Amino acid sequence: MQLVPTSEQDELRSAVRALLDKQAPRAVRATVDDGAGYDRDLWRRLGTELGVLGLAVPEELGGAGAGHVERAILAEELGRALLPSPFLGSAVLATDLLVGLDDRSGLLGALGSGERMAAVAGVLGPAGDVSVSGGGLRGSAGPVVDATDADDLLVVVDGVVHHLDATGPGVVRTPLRSLDPTRRHARVDLDGAAATRLGSLDSDALQRVRDLATVAIAAEQTGVMGAAVDRTVAYVSDRVQFGRVIGSYQAVKHGCADMYASTEQAVSAVRAAAWAADHDPDALPLPAAVARVFVGPAAFAVTNSMVQYHGGIGYTWEHDAHLFYKRAKSDELLSGPPGAARARLAELMKV
Incomplete structure (x- = not known):
């Protein structure tokens, strides 16, 4: 077991820290004091300039092909900076679900570049009462981490992963006040929202x-x-x-x-x-x-x-x-x- 970071991992940490030291304080206070959403430009820079949002995604699926050790370094630096970001919802939960499904729809690439943000319901936290009815999804889930700013929602119902447009008809997101003002949560209500079945996981x-x-x-x-x-x-x-x-x-x-x-x-x-x-x-x-x-x-x-x-x-x-x-x-x-x-x-x- 190798617990001491390699020189490449130290370089990764230094690059992420250099960017966050300059940009994160403004993003933190914009969210805390003004109630602003996540800084999409900064999130895209992490994805495009540094290429760190797909560290744990295999190369054949369009990722960096690094690993979870490298993603843990990114997580540590994001925590150090208290950056308000969709890291957990988009770069962790949604990404790992899609990797588990061997998804090749292109969504992994969009999440890895930071062009789109995703949230996941039905895996972490309360399961909610979402069900498939009449060809769409109905019910509610919450609190769903990072759902407030998400472009895409992945909803897991009985092991089946459904993908839907977070801004589409039949989807209502209600921001929730939480203890931590730097991480955003929302209640998600679905009323016949059209969804695409991506696959199932045991x-x-x-x-x-x-x-x-x-x-x-x-x-x-x-x-x-x-x-x-x-x-x-x-x-x-x-x-x-x-x-x-x-x-x-x-x-x-x-x-x-x-x-x-x-x-x-x-x-x-x-x-x-x-x-x-x-x-x-x-x-x-x-x-x-x-x-x-x-x-x-x-x-x-x-x-x-x-x-x-x-x-x-x-x-x-x-x-x-x-x-x-x-x-x-x-x-x-x-x-x-x-x-x-x-x-x-x-x-x-x-x-």
Whole structure:
């Protein structure tokens, strides 16, 4: 198992970070303060200039043919920047469903270039009550991550994947307010919406899509943790209280050391799971479950410490500390309640 990034993977990280450091702060505040949708131009740049939206897509399907380790690096950098984007819905869930179906309709290419955004209902989160009726789809699902800005919807009903135009007749999307203002959700109501059947996946294939999403979410959380550590250390190294830098106090030193240690452990868990996704797919469920169970609470604890060590400014709307805190908690709950995650891990370990 190779857990240390290669030089090519380090270059990938540097390229993504360079772009996001320049563009992400504006995109974050546009979404948080003004309620703007995802920055489509920036999303297209990630797809065309850097070519990173199809990292886990095989070359024969029009992707980069890299792997889930590389996609985890992208997820980590997106989390570090808190970029509001359709990464989870479009570049993870929809992409993995289409790869699982060996889809050659051209939609994978459009998602990989960033020209189109997709969302998925019926795989992650509540299943809803969507059914096939009269040649169309009827019912509702929600909250559906990234559905607010999606061009395409993939709806899974009894293992069958249906594709429909998110802006077409019979589709109503209602934006939902959530804890994390940098990630958009919507309720999707379908009333006879015309859909194209793309194929079907068995329960094992659908579980693999969930496991891969779990790895991507955990990778994003490690990026959130890393940024929280960096920003907190920078702040406590500069803030003076009672005539001395607060980072010189032992309690603060130890707290920052705990934040760093948790982050390093989380990174190891994610890299092990991402490596398994690429090199030992049959073994993926266990490391994916470990990453989910460990990284979620760890990310929330680290971002909570970030808010605390920033003192009064950490509680203000203008400072970004609360955004990291909210992203960490919402990510922890994206795949369902923590108790269910621990129960799945116990089952996989046969405890």
